[in-house]
Amino acid sequence: MHESHFYPMISILTVWGLIILFILQPGIAHDGAVAGAKLFVHALLPYLLPYIILTQWLLKMPGNPKETPKWRRYIKAYVLGSFGGFPVGAVTVTEMLKNGELTKKQSSFLLAACHAPGPMFIIGFVGTELFGNVSNGWKLLIAIHIANLLFFILTILFMAKDNESESVQIRPHKPSSTLPLLDAIKESSSVIILVATTVIFFSSLGNVLSTVTTSAFTVDMGIAKTFALALFEMTSGVQSATEHFYHDAIFPFLIAAIISMNGLSIHMQVFVIAKAGNISMIPYVLGRVWSILFVPIIFYLAY
Template structure:
């Protein structure tokens, strides 16, 4: 029997469907306690998972994310001219920042512009949904060179992702709100409180990097423990179930596992494209935590992520 109930969070209501009257909070509690016991009874595997997540963060994410994150945070904190920026320029600038920095750089820039009053809530929610892509260095360097062995494949994926995003950017521009009238005043207040753009960008970047590292290592650990549990029951098929778990939870780890399992298979590039489109819960939580700090609505983000999962792999398959 299906039962419907409502929960309230941040003044928004979402309709949640429960099966057999089991509430979402009850399931969450069981899951948390289950993972705690799994970690306690498999400390060695949990340690291996944490090491794996730390290694991937240090080798695949930190070199490609940190320099761009600092520079983009520095850029948006530079003193502005004594005039209000139009929506078209703000959209273009914010998209460019996210395109070069990769996720969650776009979310961080949007959160700052929202807190400073430069972007309205409606504009920020739409931009959050569109300004979301891997950094060029990650796609070309890690995915193209290290995984696929062809830099051109990384460029191709980069072009497809940004083609889809730019089309959506034009669409949401006409659906957006407006730049807030108090942008000049709020920007001046922010600059007064933050007289050193570089120092503030370093501080903010360190917080974001810590968030990224935490989510990557946590989900790598959880995924490793769950994969080990599945391996005890699934036998030879366990690796494929593990790939599914990692794809849902932590993208970078899933990409590495996909290489180990399918590197010689003809389907390997398509699997990589699908995993990149999913992003994984780790990345989505990074974006949602940053968005929550600025009280940015997230429904457009969730909708367009589903759209990306359908469109990007399809276009990539057509171009192979």
């Protein structure tokens, strides 16, 4: 079969296979979707929405990219993107590309470096509710940012040789909005809808696949459910890990690994946002491998 026909056929078969699974397991799919919706409302929305709106508002303020040193644009991207939670980094970098503050090459590397869970999520949800210890939440947050900053420094060193500094495309000037806050709220709503959709869908999918796996093979339900949910949806994964491994010594480091892995839900959010700016995803993939390797190690040393 020709390659151009092979991949579409695989996609079609995969979609129909998932549709059949959802039809055969409607109750489990429903439970997964409900769990994903609850996690989104209680663990993500309160921490993510205010920061996305404020970030969008700040990015819409007028400025002149030509007069801003390159290093200051990098710092701006990191501070706004890395402290806002997933997928604020992608939103920030894409918006800065649209504003003419970054080149395509700079955007692709900063997309990878400016990617971290928000402090409110790690300290408030993971530290307080999952670890039951705020200080351990701080330690995990520090471990994430140490790994990110190391990657960020490598990124800056790599881009120091970047000859594209003059190829930044300055967009035609648009009249400043008289209501930038409303514009920020409007654009933030599309990001929130994207996050909610992916979280609920992948939570449902992970629930169904983990149940099918444990039915077909001799696999511990806790392990299968945690692995499947962590693979598809990070927040559901850490919730499952808490339910099944809370009293194990490995629990804090398992949470660190799941958060570093992010899950397909977050990767899909970043992909959709970055695609709007035609930003390369290769550095982003390398950045995720870097985080998976180093965040649990740094957290272990600080724990």
